[in-house]
Amino acid sequence: MGPSDEIARRVAQLLHHRKPALQQGDPVVPPIVASATHHLPHVQAGGQFYGRNGNPTWDAVEAQLSLLEDAEAVSFPSGMAAIAAALFATLKAGDRLVIPSDGYYVTRVLSDGFLKPLGIEVLAIPTADYATQDFTGAAVVYLETPSNPGLDVVDIAAVAGRAHKAGARVIADNTTMTPLLQRPLDLGCDLVVAADTKAPAGHSDVLFGHVAGRDATLMARVRGWRRMAGAIPGPFEAFLTHRGIETLELRLERMCASASVIAERLAAHPAVTGLRYPGLAGDPSHWAVGGQMANGGFLIGFQLADAGVAEGFLSRCPLIEQSTSFGGTHSAGERRARWGDAVPEGFIRLSVGVEPVAVLWDAINAALAG
Numbered sequence: 065m066g067p068s069d070e071i072a073r074r075v076a077q078l079l080h081h082r083k084p085a086l087q088q089g090d091p092v093v094p095p096i097v098a099s100a101t102h103h104l105p106h107v108q109a110g111g112q113f114y115g116r117n118g119n120p121t122w123d124a125v126e127a128q129l130s131l132l133e134d135a136e137a138v139s140f141p142s143g144m145a146a147i148a149a150a151l152f153a154t155l156k157a158g159d160r161l162v163i164p165s166d167g168y169y170v171t172r173v174l175s176d177g178f179l180k181p182l183g184i185e186v187l188a189i190p191t192a193d194y195a196t197q198d199f200t201g202a203a204v205v206y207l208e209t210p211s212n213p214g215l216d217v218v219d220i221a222a223v224a225g226r227a228h229k230a231g232a233r234v235i236a237d238n239t240t241m242t243p244l245l246q247r248p249l250d251l252g253c254d255l256v257v258a259a260d261t262k263a264p265a266g267h268s269d270v271l272f273g274h275v276a277g278r279d280a281t282l283m284a285r286v287r288g289w290r291r292m293a294g295a296i297p298g299p300f301e302a303f304l305t306h307r308g309i310e311t312l313e314l315r316l317e318r319m320c321a322s323a324s325v326i327a328e329r330l331a332a333h334p335a336v337t338g339l340r341y342p343g344l345a346g347d348p349s350h351w352a353v354g355g356q357m358a359n360g361g362f363l364i365g366f367q368l369a370d371a372g373v374a375e376g377f378l379s380r381c382p383l384i385e386q387s388t389s390f391g392g393t394h395s396a397g398e399r400r401a402r403w404g405d406a407v408p409e410g411f412i413r414l415s416v417g418v419e420p421v422a423v424l425w426d427a428i429n430a431a432l433a434g
């Protein structure tokens with residue numbers, strides 16, 4: 065499924081976002097501005113003055129991200145830097161934070177290790193329980209859908225509505241979908257956080273992140289956190305991310321289309337059990353596809369008999385990189401139990417890349433045969 069007309073317009077616009085400001089002889093591609101200091105004979109409004117406050121190469125990425133999110137976007141040097149900024153900008157001592165027990169594990173480790181000791185109560189619940197959880201007393205409801213790696217989904221608009229009624233703010237980690245496939249801000253979330261390390265940068269060669277939101281006061285706090293904590297992206301990383309985002313829509317189209325083909329074939333394979341792909345009709349998360357999710361995404365979860373069989377498959381398949389992370393041009397897979405995720409030993413998370421799908425399936429099929 066292609067993007068909606070509005071998203072398509074934004075994708076086209078982001079490819080030309082610099083044009084209105086270009087003067088004769090200016091570079092079309094944003095320069096990597098590596099200067100920590102800027103010419104500053106007077107303190108004056110506007111312009112750059114010091115590299116922790118602003119940088120023209122970040123501005124270029126933030127212009128792209130703002131178009132994609134239809135919101136103010138603040139960039140960070142990693143997804144975790146963005147998540148930390150969103151949490152520290154919204155929480156104070158005595159508050160309760162609700163986070164998924166089956167989501168990105170570093171978010172939980174951050175909450176337990178650094179927020180709890182500051183007097184914030186951290187309540188971790190499975191993503192599937194968000195549908196029925198009472199949010200009374202929560203200051204921040206943090207959600208991740210589909211969850212990583214289980215691919216369970218929650219109804220974002222319903223959770224945001226119930227959380228707001230309880231007086232909580234809502235933060236969504238939208239890394240697995242990107243703003244092209246799922247739009248948490250349109251569904252009522254106050255902030256979106258994402259690891260642009262994954263599909264947006266897309267080439268497994270840079271870490272990057274962002275926070276986006278439509279509440280100017282809240283975004284000013286996020287921006288203030290970046291300036292005061294010093295969690296600033298490097299200009300070279302911003303340049304790489306900018307280049308990656310230019311082809312995000314194109315790559316996602318291939319990756320998601322291929323994932324739906326691969327998921328269907330894997331599901332029919334006798335060696336495979338417990339396959340999860342929201343794009344398949346029988347999947348428990350399928351109800352969200354065509355609604356809050358534009359399609360089933362590019363991540364597939366499935367089980368092989370045990371750890372040994374799964375590791376053998378991954379090492380035999382020449383077109384699956386054995387690495388953590390996802391969303392890159394190369395298909396990548398790993399056994400998640402090795403990190404302690406609550407999944408069976410033979411459970412593999414597969415991130416489908418941009419390889420031609422017929423060749424990719426042949427390689428997967430051959431590796432499954434042993």
Ligand SMILES: *Cc1c(COP(=O)(O)O)cnc(C)c1O
Binds near residue numbers: 141240258
């Ligand atoms: C990777 C990831 C992050 C963290 O991003 P980094 O760039 O590695 O810091 C956060 N949330 C999710 C869902 C992720 O997959």
